[in-house]
Amino acid sequence: MPGELDEAAPVLAKKMLELGAGDVVVLTEDTAMTSTEGPYDEPSDVTAVEGDVDISGPDGVDVSMTPEAAEITAGRLVRAAQTAKGQKPQKRS
Numbered sequence: 114m115p116g117e118l119d120e121a122a123p124v125l126a127k128k129m130l131e132l133g134a135g136d137v138v139v140l141t142e143d144t145a146m147t148s149t150e151g152p153y154d155e156p157s158d159v160t161a162v163e164g165d166v167d168i169s170g171p172d173g174v175d176v177s178m179t180p181e182a183a184e185i186t187a188g189r190l191v192r193a194a195q196t197a198k199g200q201k202p203q204k205r206s
Contacts, residue, residue, distance in 0.1 A: 153170070155170075157169060165177045165180070
């Protein structure tokens, strides 16, 4: 599996770069990376450290972003959360 992730990384990075600031991404089961633990009901921790924004959360999430990238990400999170609230929950296996 690590080899598969290494090969997919450049493709995922390119897709992420193609997204615009106002885009909302809705993932489906066949396009989303899944966890046996999620979805999580505890929010991630977010701190400002030496001019960057650090995010840490469940499943080993540990990301550092520029303030600009963090602001765009925050907006995307809000829009996706609003969209998800209007969707019918699916049973997880």
